[in-house]
Amino acid sequence: xSEIPYKIYLDxxxxxKAWYNLRADMPIKPAPLLNPxxxxxxxxxxxxxxxCDELVDQELNVTDPYIPIPDEIRSFYRMxxxxxxxxxxxxxxxxxxxxxxxxxxxxxxxxxxxxLNSAVAQAYYAKKQGLKGVTTETGAxxxxxxxxxxxxxxxxxxxVFMVKVSAEQKPHRRQLMGVYGANVTPxxxxxxxxxxxxxxEFPGTGGSLGCAISEAVETAVKNPGYRYVLGSVLNQVAxxxxxxxxxxxxxxxxxxxxxxxxxxxxxxxxxxxxxIAPFMGEKLRxxxxxxxxxxxxxxxxxxxxxxxxxDYCDTGKVCPLAKMYTLGSGFMPAANHAGGLxxxxxxxxxxxxxxxxxxxxISVEQTKVFEAAVQFARVEGTLPAPESSHAIRAAIDEAxxxxxxxxxxxxxxxxxxxxxxxxxxxxxxxxxxxSDYCPTDDEIAKSFAMMPDVK
Amino acid sequence: xSEIPYKIYLDxxxxxKAWYNLRADMPIKPAPLLNPxxxxxxxxxxxxxxxCDELVDQELNVTDPYIPIPDEIRSFYRMxxxxxxxxxxxxxxxxxxxxxxxxxxxxxxxxxxxxLNSAVAQAYYAKKQGLKGVTTETGAxxxxxxxxxxxxxxxxxxxVFMVKVSAEQKPHRRQLMGVYGANVTPxxxxxxxxxxxxxxEFPGTGGSLGCAISEAVETAVKNPGYRYVLGSVLNQVAxxxxxxxxxxxxxxxxxxxxxxxxxxxxxxxxxxxxxIAPFMGEKLRxxxxxxxxxxxxxxxxxxxxxxxxxDYCDTGKVCPLAKMYTLGSGFMPAANHAGGLxxxxxxxxxxxxxxxxxxxxISVEQTKVFEAAVQFARVEGTLPAPESSHAIRAAIDEAxxxxxxxxxxxxxxxxxxxxxxxxxxxxxxxxxxxSDYCPTDDEIAKSFAMMPDVK
Numbered sequence: 001x002s003e004i005p006y007k008i009y010l011d012x013x014x015x016x017k018a019w020y021n022l023r024a025d026m027p028i029k030p031a032p033l034l035n036p037x038x039x040x041x042x043x044x045x046x047x048x049x050x051x052c053d054e055l056v057d058q059e060l061n062v063t064d065p066y067i068p069i070p071d072e073i074r075s076f077y078r079m080x081x082x083x084x085x086x087x088x089x090x091x092x093x094x095x096x097x098x099x100x101x102x103x104x105x106x107x108x109x110x111x112x113x114x115x116l117n118s119a120v121a122q123a124y125y126a127k128k129q130g131l132k133g134v135t136t137e138t139g140a141x142x143x144x145x146x147x148x149x150x151x152x153x154x155x156x157x158x159x160v161f162m163v164k165v166s167a168e169q170k171p172h173r174r175q176l177m178g179v180y181g182a183n184v185t186p187x188x189x190x191x192x193x194x195x196x197x198x199x200x201e202f203p204g205t206g207g208s209l210g211c212a213i214s215e216a217v218e219t220a221v222k223n224p225g226y227r228y229v230l231g232s233v234l235n236q237v238a239x240x241x242x243x244x245x246x247x248x249x250x251x252x253x254x255x256x257x258x259x260x261x262x263x264x265x266x267x268x269x270x271x272x273x274x275x276i277a278p279f280m281g282e283k284l285r286x287x288x289x290x291x292x293x294x295x296x297x298x299x300x301x302x303x304x305x306x307x308x309x310x311d312y313c314d315t316g317k318v319c320p321l322a323k324m325y326t327l328g329s330g331f332m333p334a335a336n337h338a339g340g341l342x343x344x345x346x347x348x349x350x351x352x353x354x355x356x357x358x359x360x361x362i363s364v365e366q367t368k369v370f371e372a373a374v375q376f377a378r379v380e381g382t383l384p385a386p387e388s389s390h391a392i393r394a395a396i397d398e399a400x401x402x403x404x405x406x407x408x409x410x411x412x413x414x415x416x417x418x419x420x421x422x423x424x425x426x427x428x429x430x431x432x433x434x435s436d437y438c439p440t441d442d443e444i445a446k447s448f449a450m451m452p453d454v455k
Numbered sequence: 456x457s458e459i460p461y462k463i464y465l466d467x468x469x470x471x472k473a474w475y476n477l478r479a480d481m482p483i484k485p486a487p488l489l490n491p492x493x494x495x496x497x498x499x500x501x502x503x504x505x506x507c508d509e510l511v512d513q514e515l516n517v518t519d520p521y522i523p524i525p526d527e528i529r530s531f532y533r534m535x536x537x538x539x540x541x542x543x544x545x546x547x548x549x550x551x552x553x554x555x556x557x558x559x560x561x562x563x564x565x566x567x568x569x570x571l572n573s574a575v576a577q578a579y580y581a582k583k584q585g586l587k588g589v590t591t592e593t594g595a596x597x598x599x600x601x602x603x604x605x606x607x608x609x610x611x612x613x614x615v616f617m618v619k620v621s622a623e624q625k626p627h628r629r630q631l632m633g634v635y636g637a638n639v640t641p642x643x644x645x646x647x648x649x650x651x652x653x654x655x656e657f658p659g660t661g662g663s664l665g666c667a668i669s670e671a672v673e674t675a676v677k678n679p680g681y682r683y684v685l686g687s688v689l690n691q692v693a694x695x696x697x698x699x700x701x702x703x704x705x706x707x708x709x710x711x712x713x714x715x716x717x718x719x720x721x722x723x724x725x726x727x728x729x730x731i732a733p734f735m736g737e738k739l740r741x742x743x744x745x746x747x748x749x750x751x752x753x754x755x756x757x758x759x760x761x762x763x764x765x766d767y768c769d770t771g772k773v774c775p776l777a778k779m780y781t782l783g784s785g786f787m788p789a790a791n792h793a794g795g796l797x798x799x800x801x802x803x804x805x806x807x808x809x810x811x812x813x814x815x816x817i818s819v820e821q822t823k824v825f826e827a828a829v830q831f832a833r834v835e836g837t838l839p840a841p842e843s844s845h846a847i848r849a850a851i852d853e854a855x856x857x858x859x860x861x862x863x864x865x866x867x868x869x870x871x872x873x874x875x876x877x878x879x880x881x882x883x884x885x886x887x888x889x890s891d892y893c894p895t896d897d898e899i900a901k902s903f904a905m906m907p908d909v910k
Contacts, residue, residue: 005466005467005533006467006533006534007467007533007534009464011460012460012461012462078460078461078462079461079462079541079545079835079836080836086534090534090608108563109836109837110832110836110837110838110873112875149836152833152834153545153833153834153836171878171882172627172875172878172879175878175879175881175882175885176838176875176878176881178881178882178885179829179832179833179838179881179885180832180833181833374634377565377634377635378607378608378634378635378636379608380534381534381535381564381565381604381608382564382565383565383631383634418565420567420627420631420875420876421875423626423627423630423631424627424630426630426631426633426634427626427630427633430630430633430634
């Protein structure tokens, strides 16, 4: 019996008391958000029309390394946190690798993913500000579910614009949000100007995240007592997600374990930014060194094939511009792309770190991702979300390289969620109906051409 | 801050080292299984044609209070056990009750329920005996999923007969078993004599658990190297499920808490038998007193409206006869019945305890069950399985009575699983399409009339 248990649980009192704000330790800060019309940095006042006041402060705060987590949020966190850090003994054995593999599991709550960490924070601040409700978009549905749960807990109205094709393919996700009292509208819809415009131009469209964002923002701005909330990309979300990394680091420290490489999937980047935060902080402060690897789908390769530039965050171009690795806001992954990780851009924090060479990025094919997912499920038990399985793929590949070289590396990856609502995609994979598709250079160039010209 | 945390986790080393065999402490033992033809007690040899050798020993063992858990099983348990005991602070607050509510949560694994506790044990003994594979039936699909996971881990072939109507209504459950490599056949099927007979008699039937059992048993008996395994009802299953109660008791003991009343849902009875085992042991030995409450659906009221008698365990009448509370093997819950808990009989252990007045039983309407489920989900976060929600209903009602009387009772209930694969039922409830139905006395009498005449 090894001295390291299968699951390392922290005590409830070890739940972090403050989020860690990585930006405070970054010598070069992520670029500010710009007003989409004037191309000037957004003021606090401009942002406060869209976002809750306290969240605007967090969005703009690049100096305070720690931001206290309010007691009400910590109380909610206690229902499912600290989440377990698991030693993947069974996977190691199945691979025959000398590597030691750990994963931080964020799927042990009903939303099924890490998204709840930020949802509860954003709902709390909305409630504290005396708002009636919040609006948001959701693609695969994890964020929408998380926000529904958080709003239900705090008694806030929750209006979710769900990408139409997802709403149709995943009726159960939609129903789950309904159980938590959310109002779910397939997007594009006739309820907003942005939706009507897109429907007029593309009558049969299945929608996109960018379009759903435009509708959610418009609804928030036009309804008194409402604000818009977002599940990824933003700095505030990366901040909230730092609980993942703080707990992972505390659990590893408890057993004197230091990861050599830290791997996470990257769609908008919130989970990865949260997982690596305290480790990257040590690296930036020169206290330790780690390798960081972002894993994205080959069908939506924001970092590996995108540009680092100011771009629209949404199709309707109503949101602030963000400087990030982006494929252009017009980019849409091919129809055969399963699961999330389909956003055209990337967290400005991660984008800056990647641009400075502090983090690596790779892209993987989805059939290889599902191969890894099934292999993992069969030995480790847990059925992973397709998104999380991108990290599993990369972790397995790293462990297999260790098998060749004999290196006893310690690998940490983020298992961001479970795949209970992704059985259609699993089934397509099992039946050989899943294919891989990479966008052509022409497709990407076409999408690049629609980016704004920011001096 | 209360001194009792939201979740009480035991250390991995506190995982029970032995199952507790409640029968050893029962002054009156559950009646033996009978050969369906001779009506004589089944011999070890007869049972070994159907079940794995070591499981037959466990089935017949009424004397040893503790049976060691093999290391291989404990290793598997470590992937998801000890499971958390949760203090339902948020539910207590929402109810405004002075009662203290605890629940033992068994849904924190991919099978989504407690069934995995026995599945891994049964798969392990099959592997140890050098078998090629196992057969079983599944209704709602939790047991089939659990067995698929266990067989995948030990490298055993797994053949599941899934009640046809469930296979059609829950394609995702079926697909999930496929991810774990199981071979799933909708039942009744043309692959067995029992199936062909039922199809000839009832061509359009959606199947039943009793029929699927017959097909699984026949397949096991006719294929060399295969045995049949069952997820509930049997004594061996109650034995394996005692880990639930042992952990729950250890967690409560750790904080000096003693439950006044212990509540569980009851279909075949395995979860309830496991949850109450060590507490009932104390009661039988005169060391402590507790109230025990079994909660069953009004649409399948085995204890509250059934007979305590020898009955067939399956529709095809190929299994041994068991003495139990039963509605008759021909009984089928009405079509509007959602979720599991649809078996006509009840664990012989629980049946005997109930008959002696050592345990209470109540039945509840399904709309009231779903009301409780939604209420629980919204405040405690976790989306409960419809089965588990029967216990939630009873726990909430008990807590509301405490609110009236001012009693500060400590309530413990079993939250056996999650409802991710039950969104269709939740949706029917949310949309007001769910109704309550109790079988008429005539319907039950008709089913009673088909029971065997055992002297």
